[in-house]
Amino acid sequence: MNSLWVDAWNRLKQEKLALFSLGIILLYSLIALAAKLGFLATPWDVEIGAAYSPPSLESLKHIFGTDIFGRSVLYKALHGTRVAMSVGLVSALIATPIGVVLGSVAGYFGGKIDEAIVWFYTTISSIPSIMLLIAIAYVLGKGIYSVYIALGVTSWVSLARLIRGEFMKHKTREYVIAAESIGANHLKRIFKHIFPNVIHIVIINVSLQFQIAIKSEVILSYLGLGVQGQPSWGVMIDDAKLELARGVWWQLTAATIGMFFVVLAFNILGDALRDALDPKLKSRA
Amino acid sequence: MNQTPLLEVKNLVKNFPIKGGIFSREVASVKAVSDVSFVIQKGETLGLVGESGCGKSTLGRCILRLIEPSSGQIIFNGQEISQLPQPDMRKLRRRMQIIFQDPYASLNPRMTVGDILREPLEIHGLYKGQRNERVCKLLELCGLRAEAMNRYPHEFSGGQRQRICIARALAVEPEFIVCDEPVSALDVSIQSQILNLMMDLQEEFKLTYLFISHDLKVVEHVSNRVAVMYLGKIVETASAEDIYASPKHPYTKALLSAVPIPDPQFKKTRIILQGDVPSPIHPPSGCYFHPRCPIAQENCKFSYPPLEEQAEKTHWASCFYAGKL
């Protein structure tokens, strides 16, 4: 059995950097899960030392010092992965179906339907996304659920555009016309035939959108609209605004390091996935 | 023979609009198929030849309503199908199939060969409970091994993929198959294998073919009758023998003389046409061929010559000076 997925996986396996990035992402996911379930970095909200004590090698907890309440910055940063990974995941879960459905309907049917959908997402994408995020967050109130929804409903546009383009390309391909000639109706052609050939776009897009979601959460938290009641990198960076003036750099550093590696991993993985999954590389003469 | 022809096409027209301007109004149109009429008898192969842009592929797809004709009639087995609603058309697809030119593009790369061959059976509700056996039989009929069922198209060569396409067309036991340049993308040594297969299958299953190709040698070999197209119109139609032995239209003659013959000793007078094929958006006035015709006269610029029966019966050409070149 030599399906294209198996081929793609073999290709991906050969990119050591991609496997490494996959590893990092898995690691972050495990940390997030462990933190949520209480196996790791618990409890995060107890005082372990004086307020704003600098990083010391006293114990693992102290490696990034403490924050204004004397809590372990390391523990907060680890808990921050919960927010980051869940924001990435849930916003992808919301945005992907919207983007795929609207993009495929627009690309496949064309005409007035296409014009309407394109008008819709062009309008949305013309509004600066930060403003849209802020507006939605204001309406829904602060907290992680608003972050999920706000990100979900604003990040589907790029996917819709890509899927629309792919559907427009594929609907005139001969294998789709062949499906029509054997009697397949529209629904079959869209889901059974074209869709499996564009899934790779969805995968690549999710991978790249994930890190955009993480960065967006940071911005929202920075603006005070983000997560409440649990540590998040965004809030930590927000706090750092005031702290830096006092020479307290460790909270900012911990949050930034946490973000940096996972964002980098998703970027590398996204590119590697594109190389591995791109059908053009598979054409044999 | 006075039997009802399997397929009758009457005055078929297909124009593709070209939109322009701010309001996307139609500013011009590509006249891909202009007033084409012909019949195909059951069990016959009609060869359709012409160069690129002559409309032969569009015509083939219009007959199957994969492209909607602009006007005209398509009568399949006595039934007018050009206005049939799509759900009814889908049922009819069992009886009329198509094989495409590019064996790489016409198979879904994400489906196994077995899935591809089972799909038409599922859509039309055939061979319930025996679909796998049917798929094996089809593969065998087309010269492939049964284990191909579990493999993906990209694992096969061009010729093998074309065999899969033929198997797919056969799956539903059709009566009529449009073959759109089925061997043009294949190597010469594979072409003859596939042509043999198609002829064998035609004999075994009493199939009727519309064989579209730009390759005159191939068309001559497989067809009973041949129609020559130029810029959307049929300019000559006759039995295969007559077209090649005594072509009447100057374009047909030029086309035949242009084919390189694999025989260095063969002497022939080559008719080299000047200029390029005109655009189907702005076909020339009068006879479409007159700008390139070696024997064009004044009147050729003003009126389009009607299709007229020639001295040999069943041989039609649309030229005022047919046979004079």
Add this chain to the structure above:
Amino acid sequence: MEAEKILEIKNLTTQFNTQEGTVIAVDDISFSIYKGKTLGIVGESGCGKSVTSLSIMRLIPQPPGEIAKGEILYRGQDLLKLSMSEMRKIRGNEISMIFQEPMTSLNPVFTVGNQIMEAILLHQKVTRREAKNKAIEMLKLVGIPSPEERINDYPHQLSGGMRQRIMIAMALSCNPNVLIADEPTTALDVTIQAQILELMKGLRETLGMAMILITHDLGIIAETAEEVIIMYAGKIVEQGPVREIFAHPKHPYTRGLLNSIPNVTGAEKNRKKRLEAIPGIVPSLLDLPHGCRFQTRCPYVKDRCGHAEPKLRSIATAHEIACYEDL
């Protein structure tokens, strides 16, 4: 009168190092090109004919390709030993090439005049005005009407046949000694193909250059070439004068090819009869059979064919085949 030998290829071997293994696309081939004559290289996909022409021009991407062995003697000088800048002086100037797809071989953002002038200015010390005049002359030579206007056209404004003429004009602008034409008419309609082949034959007479014509169409070879080599899976299986080979094909593959072409001269009424097809498919270059490469499809295969590859041997004047049989 012996024609002057202008290009001699000796034991050329070109291979590609891929993930799945080393693919030897051209395996130890030798042939010569003579001034004023046309050599046809015939074969089906994967036989190595295009790789041969790219090797002569040293246009093989390295990596993954490499010219592992052999000599390419142009007027006695081995092209494989030249530096890249010396090779660039030869390309377009002394040895030119035209390709199958004129649309993708021409740069869409430059006018055709510009592209021909570029070829001229690269190799000759002339002013832009002189180059422009030469370009117009070339367009006239290749039969393009109103050349002074066409020179400012972009490739997409021209038809396939016109674009191929532009390619020929570009290739001939510096009066090369050898023209390599790689499937020059495969993408063209048959009536346009006839025009282009006539043009190329005429130009060869007028300009006296040597030509290598690569194609899969035996009809084109019969009408255009004097000598022919037939390639299969990277090797030459038969070579010799065109008349001789078509009249007396001796290699089973050549016979098979000739027999599988439907006949349109009307000489034989074989209509709707089965064609004599060559069974099977070309072996993958990664998985060649031991011994003769054609054995899996050959109707005359014997035991010895599986032991060692047959070497090219002479069976008539200048007629060589790589086969153990004497058909």
